[in-house]
Amino acid sequence: MTAVDVPPIVLVHGTRFSAGQWSPQLAALRADFRVTAVDLPGHGTRADQPWSLKAATEVVASAVDSLDRGPALVVGHSLGGYVALEFARLRPELLRGLVLAGASVSTRGAWATPYRGVAGLVPRIPADRLTRWNDRLLRRLYPPEVVEATIRAGYAFHTLPAAWGEVLGRFDARAMHHVKAPVLILNGEKDTVFRSGEREFARAHPDARIELIPRARHLANFDDPRAFTDAVRRFALHLPPRD
DSSP states (O other): OOTTTSOOEEEEOOTTOOGGGGHHHHHHHTTTSOEEEEOOTTSGGGTTSOOOHHHHHHHHHHHHHHHTSOSEEEEEETHHHHHHHHHHHHOGGGEEEEEEESOOSOOSGGGHHHHHHHHHHGGGSOHHHHHHHHHHHHHHHSOHHHHHHHHHHOOOGGGHHHHHHHHTTTOSGGGGGGOOSOEEEEEETTOTTTTTTHHHHHHTSTTEEEEEETTOOSOHHHHOHHHHHHHHHHHHHTSOOOO
């Protein structure tokens, strides 16, 4: 693949986080790719902006345009994965490839029930308490160079009910029918909930494959940053040339 064919990469964070979630991947990918990470509405530098799924896809589209070499490979984790699926539906001309990380479970039916409960519970807990819990958890599980950018950026607890309220009941494997680009379903081996529909998602697309990161959980890009980054890099370099 020539330098002209190398795809730009847009990284889309998960629930409550921000672009800081991708600091390990940004540092590792910049040598080979034009790459950026976004803050979705209601998160990070956009904390004051109201959430909507449509507005989230517009943020991704603006990021692709800013790299000036579109279409792009979009990497979405958890909430960001469902945003990426909606982006694929609304802006297929800007998508060259899709990585779904921790986002291959249906958000319809019985699966949605516990997440509706969490979305309803979060506003009842003071944000400073939730922040302390999250800071302690991340620092206990991961080294500083992996999570300090996420901790510094803070958490979007106030946006969680609106974001998941819109995602829940909306997505299942049929969403893959709208994706007109190759797909890598990249999950942590131990992420038993969010990878539970991975086979159905893969079967719903003619050019999708599954890759698991051994021993990793839902935050696979934190659990094994190198393995996650290497999987994204390999997928990016094997995407078909632009038309």
